[in-house]
Amino acid sequence: MFEISFRNESDATAIYMNVLEKNPESDSILSLHKEKIVVESKDVHFYRNTIVPVLKYYIHRTKEKEWILSVLENTFYYKEEEEQEQILCILQSILLGERSDIPNLPAVEQRDAQLESVMQSFFQKPISFSFDSFITFRLKEYFEGLQVFVEAAIDEYKLEQEYQSFVHQLRELLTTTDSKLDELHLVYQYQFDFYDKSFSHIPKNQLIKFMNRTHFNNYSYYIDSVVLAPLVSIAPKKLFLYTDNTEHQLVETIRNIFEERAVVLPFHYFGQNKSKID
Incomplete structure (x- = not known):
């Protein structure tokens, strides 16, 4: 017989139910006593194939x-539930390997291997132990390693907040700017090129004339003077954007700023539409 003790009854109950779900026949050797689970067997097979996997899953x-929530609230002072959930969502995507572009992060697989190593080392045979002490002391390095990913998620969250603020400011400016052209065609293949409703190319010197630089002087963000500043200054009622690279960051930003004003079309549509005018 051995015992697993818990600080919180909710942890004991959850793990007890998970063990029964994984191995329904284990109720004959398993009992729950508030903050304690008592196992009436020292069968190594049951221990390694039922108890240990359930504990690992619960961790x-x-x-x-x-x-993570404790660290966000007490170390980084993110106390709003909405902020915490957004950071958790970003963190989850990082741990699932969906944000491989973030530099200087250890391989996610190293975390799993580290946890597996600690579990296998500690649980070689059935012993009585405190679940909370195991987490606090045996998994100290594991959770310290997790903080690297938490900090990366926070950095990504800040960048996304800044980006949303940037887009919002330009969207507000767009709505208060008089349209200088009813229709504008923007083509992106290797660079961005501007065309009017007659599909006549708008040269750079003409774009500069459209721009009102005082609009952008009070902004805390750098506004790209080649594409975004002219676009917002012209404030077309309808924007047709031709590209095959719809995932390009600037293309996505333009769509977010212009919203329903923007129509994104495949690159070859530009030639087809232009030939109708010619």
Whole structure:
């Protein structure tokens, strides 16, 4: 017989139910006593194939989130639930390998290997132990390693907030700017080229004349003077953007700023539409 003790009854209950779900026949050797689970067997097979995987899963799914929320609130002072959830969402995408472009992060697989190593080392045979002490001391380095990913998620969250603020400011400016052209055609293949409704190319010196630089002097963000500043200054009622690279960051930004004013079309549509005018 051995015991697993818990600080919180909710942890004990959740793990007890998870063990029963994984191995329904284990109720004959398993009992729950408030903050304690008593196992009436020292069968190594049951221990390694049922108890240990359930503990590992619970650490992954529940205790990690509790630890992350505590760090966000007490170390980085993100106390609003909405902010915490957004950062958690970003963190989840990082841990799933969906943001491989973030530099200087250790391989996600290293975390899994580290947890597996600690679990295998500690749980070689059935022993009585405190679940919370195991997390605090045995998994100290594991959770410290997790903080690197939390900090990366916070950095990404800040960048996304800044980007949303940037887009919002330009969107506000767009709505208060008189349209200088009813229709504008923007083509992107290797560079951005501007055309009027007759599909006549608008040269750079003409774009500069459209721009009102005083609009951008009070902005805390750098406004690209080659594409965004002319676009917002012209404030076309309808913007047709021709490109095959719809995931380009500037293309996405233009769509976010112009919203329903913008129509994104494949690159070859420009030649087809232009030939109708010619």
